[in-house]
Amino acid sequence: MDCLKKSSLFSLPIFLLYFSIILSFNNGVNASHKVFPGLQSTSTVDVKNVHRTGYHFQPPNNWINDPNAPMYYNGVYHLFYQYNPYGSVWGNIVWAHSVSTDLINWIPLEPGIYPSEVFDKYGTWSGSATILLNNTPIILHTGIVDAKNTQVQNYAIPADISDPFLRKWIKPDNNPLIVADVSINKTQFRDPTTCWLGQDGYWRTLIGSVCEKKGLAILYKSRDFMKWTKVQDPLHSVDGTGNWECPDFFPVLLHGTNGLDASYNKKNIKHVLKVSLDVTRFEYYTVGKYDTKKDRYIPDKTSIDGWKGLRLDYGNYYASKSFYDLRKNRRIMWGWANESDTVNDDVKKGWAGIQTIPRKLWLDPSGKQLVQWPVEELETLREQKVQLSNRKLNKGDKIEVKGITPAQADVEVTFSFSSLDKAEPFDPNWANLYAQDVCAIKGSTVQGGLGPFGLLTLASRNLEEYTPVFFRVFKAQDKYKVLMCSDASRSTLKNDKTMYKPSFAGYVDVDLTNKTLSLRSLIDHSVVESFGAGGKTCITSRVYPTLAIYDNAHLFVFNNGTETIKIKSLNAWTMGKPKMNWSFGHSSY
Ligand code: DQQ
Numbered sequence: 375m376d377c378l379k380k381s382s383l384f385s386l387p388i389f390l391l392y393f394s395i396i397l398s399f400n401n402g403v404n405a406s407h408k409v410f411p412g413l414q415s416t417s418t419v420d421v422k423n424v425h426r427t428g429y430h431f432q433p434p435n436n437w438i439n440d441p442n443a444p445m446y447y448n449g450v451y452h453l454f455y456q457y458n459p460y461g462s463v464w465g466n467i468v469w470a471h472s473v474s475t476d477l478i479n480w481i482p483l484e485p486g487i488y489p490s491e492v493f494d495k496y497g498t499w500s501g502s503a504t505i506l507l508n509n510t511p512i513i514l515h516t517g518i519v520d521a522k523n524t525q526v527q528n529y530a531i532p533a534d535i536s537d538p539f540l541r542k543w544i545k546p547d548n549n550p551l552i553v554a555d556v557s558i559n560k561t562q563f564r565d566p567t568t569c570w571l572g573q574d575g576y577w578r579t580l581i582g583s584v585c586e587k588k589g590l591a592i593l594y595k596s597r598d599f600m601k602w603t604k605v606q607d608p609l610h611s612v613d614g615t616g617n618w619e620c621p622d623f624f625p626v627l628l629h630g631t632n633g634l635d636a637s638y639n640k641k642n643i644k645h646v647l648k649v650s651l652d653v654t655r656f657e658y659y660t661v662g663k664y665d666t667k668k669d670r671y672i673p674d675k676t677s678i679d680g681w682k683g684l685r686l687d688y689g690n691y692y693a694s695k696s697f698y699d700l701r702k703n704r705r706i707m708w709g710w711a712n713e714s715d716t717v718n719d720d721v722k723k724g725w726a727g728i729q730t731i732p733r734k735l736w737l738d739p740s741g742k743q744l745v746q747w748p749v750e751e752l753e754t755l756r757e758q759k760v761q762l763s764n765r766k767l768n769k770g771d772k773i774e775v776k777g778i779t780p781a782q783a784d785v786e787v788t789f790s791f792s793s794l795d796k797a798e799p800f801d802p803n804w805a806n807l808y809a810q811d812v813c814a815i816k817g818s819t820v821q822g823g824l825g826p827f828g829l830l831t832l833a834s835r836n837l838e839e840y841t842p843v844f845f846r847v848f849k850a851q852d853k854y855k856v857l858m859c860s861d862a863s864r865s866t867l868k869n870d871k872t873m874y875k876p877s878f879a880g881y882v883d884v885d886l887t888n889k890t891l892s893l894r895s896l897i898d899h900s901v902v903e904s905f906g907a908g909g910k911t912c913i914t915s916r917v918y919p920t921l922a923i924y925d926n927a928h929l930f931v932f933n934n935g936t937e938t939i940k941i942k943s944l945n946a947w948t949m950g951k952p953k954m955n956w957s958f959g960h961s962s963y
Contacts, residue, residue, distance in 0.1 A: 429954070431472075454471050502579075580621045
């Protein structure tokens, strides 16, 4: 294929005629998700609660995946998400819709967008919201038009802009707005971003795609939001990365933690491009410069542009999407944490997938990476608190944190140490490995020098099960390397070989001059979402303990390194249960 060189004019009427002929109800199209035709519409009889989360976003049942079109509009936060109304595996996808005034308590509404028209009969896949200049929201999203998985980009607008919850959405007849020209692989052409307005008065959006293994962020322009033209070259592309899903492109301030609207473009910024890699099911991002004259994005030299690039999260986190929150002048990121159990388990438990806690994100003062932190509203759920300070942990020590409910908790801990001398040597052979591979070799029990130290979350009393979240400090040739792990390998006694129990890990680019390392973990029954060094490295694990459940879950702090560690301070809270999609949206909100 001649990737994106030809720009052919596709006739919209012929296109619509073609697809109006091929109508059938076979919704067996394949996304990047595994398809289980026999299970897609197996309705949930009985929802199993044991691993359901207490304060992470979940609907009452069934399958969910990507967060879609998050936005703040007229005092209300909206979260749409890919949802199967008929089963707990991927399929029959609609845009479920929930609203909130605090990002913590959510009211479920009827689906906002669902397959119904010739331009989306086979699927309503991911997309994003844009607030137009007249202060009305508009959603761009991918429609599937046939059983061959042909993808087009559609728009939807609120049926009644005066409805505070924007319950109903219309998909006007002039859809689709964007169809693939002949240079584009029309079955890998999806997930439009929030649009941004250039100084030339043209709106722009990116669509994820691939051409001969080269991942693409294809750029389209429009003056009126209705007629879109493809820009000759993609905004950015990288050989060998495979299909790009759910691109996200936004400006970040060079200094400070405030967020910016997607259209902001002054000198005091950098841009971030995040893509979800279909092949690896991980996401990576780069920090760089957006050349508005050439409409090209150029990652900084300090950003690795490929599979080994920086990740928003080194764990079970995918298809993330950010939005600018005008209310608090911040950028917020949502991500989907899929299950790590088996498909059979998902069918049995009647649900699958959660959204991670929304994170505020900004550029680190180094300019080289993002920093993420759970939105401050989460702290309203904090209940009983325990505190520890200045507690020594010698090699092999562990201290239990008592007085909270460890199965549903928020823990912040800062460790200190007096010397870096005992840091283990970093084996040069590991340089080509992913951090995750190093964590699998050097887990939490292999004695080290400076580390491993950290938390044992969702632990059974006698440690038959536990998910350790910890640091190990290595001494490489010219610098120290801090490895952060969230290791699911011993998280459950369930002995099913097909279960995914990865030793997720990432390196933390942190200054060790003052000899401290901090960690925050949000523990919630089957999820441990952790933030190292104030949010420089984030890891989400999904785990399914059999003993460490409800009141039988324990939390420990441990050190398995020869260097004595101090718990400088530890604050842990029991977390309350918000209104999580409990009641339909007619309440007195
Ligand atoms: N999920 C959606 C697609 C997207 C993928 C389909 C990413 O639009 O590319 O449910 O998880």
